[in-house]
Amino acid sequence: MDAPVLVAAVTLLSALQMVYLARRVGWSRMAHKILPPAVTGPPEFERTFRAHQNCVEFYMLFLVCMWSCGVFFSEPIAATGGLVYMIARLFYFNGYVKSTKKRLPGFWVSVAVVFFLSLLGLIGIVQQILHKYFYIYR
Numbered sequence: 001m002d003a004p005v006l007v008a009a010v011t012l013l014s015a016l017q018m019v020y021l022a023r024r025v026g027w028s029r030m031a032h033k034i035l036p037p038a039v040t041g042p043p044e045f046e047r048t049f050r051a052h053q054n055c056v057e058f059y060m061l062f063l064v065c066m067w068s069c070g071v072f073f074s075e076p077i078a079a080t081g082g083l084v085y086m087i088a089r090l091f092y093f094n095g096y097v098k099s100t101k102k103r104l105p106g107f108w109v110s111v112a113v114v115f116f117l118s119l120l121g122l123i124g125i126v127q128q129i130l131h132k133y134f135y136i137y138r
Contacts (some may be wrong), residue, residue, distance in 0.1 A: 007070035010082035011063065017086055018059060021093055022102035027053045044097070051096035051103065055089055059111065072124030078117060085113040 028034075028048040034041040039049055062085055070078030092106025130136050 004067075004070050004075050006075050006079035007067060007082065010066065010079045010086070014059075014062070014086055017090070018055065021052050025049055025095070047100065048097050049103055051093045054096070055093060058089075058114070062110075062114055065114050065121055068121030068125065070118040072128055073120040074124075077120060081113050081117045085110050090114060098123065
């Protein structure tokens with residue numbers, strides 16, 4: 001099996017995106033003069049903080065689903081899904097910073113991508129189990 005270089009590249013890009021989003025929280029802290037560990041302040045800061053926290057909370061689900069799809073189903077599809085997820089999360093974050101209602105399009109696209117990647121990963125895992133342990137399929 002070849003190294004999953006596409007999925008690894010998207011993983012690295014997504015980690016850099018998470019660093020950028022964390023930095024946005026830092027910039028918001030400075031703009032609103034909110035010192036750590038405080039997490040409350042003007043609504044603009046609180047929306048930025050929550051947007052980042054929501055991205056952190058969803059990140060592990062995304063990684064597991066992307067890697068499962070990439071290893072067991074299709075690496076190019078998983079990498080493409082990962083890039084779509086990253087774009088959707090950026091729209092989610094930027095929308096949330098402006099207004100809680102503006103986060104929804106990015107949210108729903110990212111949920112759809114995670115669902116799609118998890119479904120394909122599950123299909124690939126079932127195929128592998130059927131082939132490896134029951135000598136059927138493929």
